[in-house]
Every structure is written in structure tokens, then in C-alpha cells.
Amino acid sequence: MNTIAIVILNYNGQPFLAKFLPTVLANTDGHTVYVADSASTDSSVSFVRTHFPTVRIIELPRNEGYAGGYNLALEHIRTNYGLPAYYVLPNSDIEVTPGWLSPVIRLMEANPNIAACQPKIRSYSEREFFEHAGAAGGFVDWLGYIFCRGRVFATFEKDQGQYDDNRPVFWATGACLFVRADVFHQVGGFDASFFAHMEEIDLCWRFQRLGYEVWTCGQSTVYHVGGGTLHKSNPHKTYLNYRNSLFMLYKNWPADVWLWPKILLRLVLDGISSILFMQLGEWADVGAILRAHFAFYGQLPTLHRQRKQLRTQQRASVKLYQYSIVWQYFLKGKKTFSEMEKG
Structure with a gap:
């Protein structure tokens, strides 16, 4: 072998x-x-x-x-x-x-x-x-x-x-x-x-x-090099990143009781980020975020089946970073991982 x-x-x-x-x-x-x-x-x-x-x-x-x-x-x-x-x-x-x-x-x-x-x-x-x-x-x-x-x-x-x-x-x-x-x-x-x-x-x-x-x-x-297939400012990359983030969170988030509050908060924060794209005149990225959300809604039945299957297979708990990096970075001014790791 x-x-x-x-x-x-x-x-x-x-x-x-x-x-x-x-x-x-x-x-x-x-x-x-x-x-x-x-x-x-x-x-x-x-x-x-x-x-x-x-x-x-x-x-x-x-x-x-x-x-x-x-x-x-x-x-x-x-x-x-x-x-x-x-x-x-x-x-x-x-x-x-x-x-x-x-x-x-x-x-x-x-x-x-x-x-x-x-x-x-x-x-x-x-x-x-x-x-x-x-x-x-x-x-x-x-x-x-x-x-x-x-x-x-x-x-x-x-x-x-x-x-x-x-x-x-x-x-x-x-x-x-x-x-x-x-x-x-x-x-x-x-x-x-x-x-x-x-x-x-x-x-x-x-x-x-x-x-x-x-x-x-x-x-x-x-x-x-980075951006070899899709440049970081490519609207299709924006679409994939926003859509796939929601896919990943819905499939894998461990606690049912907090799932939809977190999803809704993410959708709101995505909306806020689209306002930033508007201010920059990057309207294609705004459209990409909207398409990402609708793609997520359309995929929900499949994601729900995947979520149930993964729950039956789970053998160990998974530990996420316990704080919000949005809060840590933009409001508390912690710009590096070393600073954030201290909480």
C-alpha cells in the first residue's frame, strides 16, 4: 500500500x-x-x-x-x-x-x-x-x-x-x-x-x-497564492461563502433548542453586511447574499435529513469557540487569535 x-x-x-x-x-x-x-x-x-x-x-x-x-x-x-x-x-x-x-x-x-x-x-x-x-x-x-x-x-x-x-x-x-x-x-x-x-x-x-x-x-x-479559481471579491464566491456557512451551521450545530435563534441572528448579521456592500457600491455581492439565503431555504429539507442522520452517528461532543468573533474583533478591539484565545 x-x-x-x-x-x-x-x-x-x-x-x-x-x-x-x-x-x-x-x-x-x-x-x-x-x-x-x-x-x-x-x-x-x-x-x-x-x-x-x-x-x-x-x-x-x-x-x-x-x-x-x-x-x-x-x-x-x-x-x-x-x-x-x-x-x-x-x-x-x-x-x-x-x-x-x-x-x-x-x-x-x-x-x-x-x-x-x-x-x-x-x-x-x-x-x-x-x-x-x-x-x-x-x-x-x-x-x-x-x-x-x-x-x-x-x-x-x-x-x-x-x-x-x-x-x-x-x-x-x-x-x-x-x-x-x-x-x-x-x-x-x-x-x-x-x-x-x-x-x-x-x-x-x-x-x-x-x-x-x-x-x-x-x-x-x-x-x-489565493484566489486562483475565484478572486476574493468575486460575487459567486460571496454567494458560496454565505450559503455554505448556513448549510454548515444547520447541519452540524449540536443543540436543537438554540438552532433557529442562531440561524435567525446569522441572517440578520448577513443583512447588515449587505448594507456594507451597498455602501461600497458592490451590488452584485448584495444580490449574492440574497441568492445565498434563498438557496439555504430551498435546501432545508435535505439539510434537515442530513442533520438527523449526523445526530444518530455522533459519538463525541464538539467544542466551538465560546465567544463571538464579531463582538471580540469589532467591539472589543481584539485583532489577533492570541488576544481572542484569552476570552
Whole structure:
């Protein structure tokens, strides 16, 4: 059995493959690299075949986003090449560094209860700073808002070794996700309805419901361009983030008695954020939030079935960050994770 399968999902990302695939191949420690192509319309597949003949190509029939694409690709690997011990899922716009694999794998080998882990994610363009998508490990507050060690809202910390430890977190980033392969398939993989954004947080939440742990490894660092598929100001990304946040909260929130009060409060806060978009003249984002809410309403029957099923499978309680990061950040002026962790 191969220990590690390194799998890069690609959609029309030939420039990123040309730029970053060589660094991955130079630092694989002998493990197999796969490129799973989501029916790209550029020349990604022929480019990889020509320039990187050692890479195994998985040609997917259609673009199903990050969640559905990886579900198809990892099932293909399990069926055709055998189940590895670990899947390593770096985005196509990730620059890896020498020795990036071994510290994370050592950590997961030492603790079989770790289902998912991530390295530190720093910005490719501002290399001393943490990057938006994951930084040094993520958390979820009591209203379902996400934040990271090293990045809270628009505050990005300089990496000065303050998060070089290995420790449990709530979620590990999909930008460079290490996941125990058998556990990934045990929980059914990513929720394909998310398409992209927050599917890894939903996955990590489900891991923890079954008693597994999620960690961050401070001895491994990679660099992330970010916005390679959807720029951070893209209205479709706004739609996915707002919609998927509600999907995730409804599916996974543990206490029925507080579920709808929290959902309603989130809807109100979403409305307030849409006013901020109005003030900036970003009307497409306002429309994206409205579409996200209606998509959530339309998906409620399915979400309710998923919620009931997850409740029957739950083996362990899941601990969220007990405060509101909105309150902590905007009203109490706490801008970093280190400040917020003190309460």
C-alpha cells in the first residue's frame, strides 16, 4: 500500500501547474503525485502529459468544484490504485517547501486519532505574513463564523514563530489538507453540495463528531497564492461563502433548542453586511447574499435529513469557540487569535 497520495485538483489552471508542480515533484519524498483534472477547457492535461510524465492524470467527466471533484478523484485512486494511508491535497496555487511532508505525517503517525492536519499557510506575495485560507489552523465561533490563528477578518499577522507549535484546531484548510484516507471515506468524503468553500470545515466538524481530532503542524510551511479559481471579491464566491456557512451551521450545530435563534441572528448579521456592500457600491455581492439565503431555504429539507442522520452517528461532543468573533474583533478591539484565545 502506498503511504501517501498527493492529489492536485485542477480546472483551467495550466499557469499554476507550470509554476508550482515542479516544486511539488521536487519534494515528494518518493510518493506518487496525481493531477485530477475537472474537464478543463485549456491545455492542462496535454501540458502535464508532455512536461511531467511521472504524474498520474485523472480525467474527471465534469467540473464539480473542490468538494465533488476531490470525491471523484479520491474514489478513483482507492478503486484503481489501492487505498493509501494519507491523502495530501495541495491547491494548484500552492508552493511547497523542502521537508513540508514529513513533519505533518510524523505528527499523524504519532497520534492515530488525528483525521486531518495542515501546515502553516503563508502568503505567496507577502511571504512573511499568514494567508487568508487557513493561516495556522482554523476555528468556528458560536454563530458559525470562521477565523484562523494568524488571520482574523482583515487582520493578517506576520509569522514570527508565534504559531510554530503543533496543536488541535477546529478545522484544517482545504488549501493544503492532509487527511487520513480511511477516515475520509468512512465519513463519506466532502459534502458535494458545497461545491467550493467551507467544505473542509464541514468535513472537519464531522470528523470530530465521530471522536477524531484535527490538528495544525507548525513545523511545516507552504505558500498560497489565493484566489486562483475565484478572486476574493468575486460575487459567486460571496454567494458560496454565505450559503455554505448556513448549510454548515444547520447541519452540524449540536443543540436543537438554540438552532433557529442562531440561524435567525446569522441572517440578520448577513443583512447588515449587505448594507456594507451597498455602501461600497458592490451590488452584485448584495444580490449574492440574497441568492445565498434563498438557496439555504430551498435546501432545508435535505439539510434537515442530513442533520438527523449526523445526530444518530455522533459519538463525541464538539467544542466551538465560546465567544463571538464579531463582538471580540469589532467591539472589543481584539485583532489577533492570541488576544481572542484569552476570552
